[in-house]
Amino acid sequence: MNQKKSDISQIGEIDNIDLSYVVSEKNKVYLELVCAGYIDGESNMQKALLDKMQGYIGHILSDWFKQEYQGLAPVTVIHFEEEPHQLILQLLSKCIAWFNDYGIELRFKLKDSYFNITQSEE
Known part of the structure; x- marks a missing residue:
């Protein structure tokens, strides 16, 4: 059992976009939300992550x-430096439809590799 603790500062300022860039050949604009260190499943961390994700939607x-990005498809990438707690992954599985409802692709990255989370039907 992982006993590491994290605090909400590990997802950065709630009102900031951590990183954005355009990949012209894919016709997409990427906005990365960077999670530094281990992200635990505590309720305050879940709330902070959802609040920051809501800010990304509002920005887009x-x-x-x-x-500014007319004609480019928006992609939000949740980028983890360490594998997050299982509760965070479960939470994110429920967020895929939320982002899709706004026409935003939601992707996940651990270190330098993308990974998939199955969308939850809940």
Whole structure:
């Protein structure tokens, strides 16, 4: 059992976009939410992560973003430095549909490799 603890500062400032870049050949704009260190499944961490994800959605839906990145498909990447707690992965499985509802692709990355999470039907 993993006894590591984390704090919400490990997901950075709630109101900030951590990293964004355009991949022209894919016609996509990527916004990365970087999670530093181990992300535990505590309720305060889940809430902070959801709050930050909500901020990404708001940013993508803003008039400024739509004008700046017109014609590019938005992709939000949740980027972990360490494998997160299972509760975080379960939470994220429920967020895929949330992002899809806004036309945003949601992807997941551990270190330098993308990984899949099966979408939860709950």
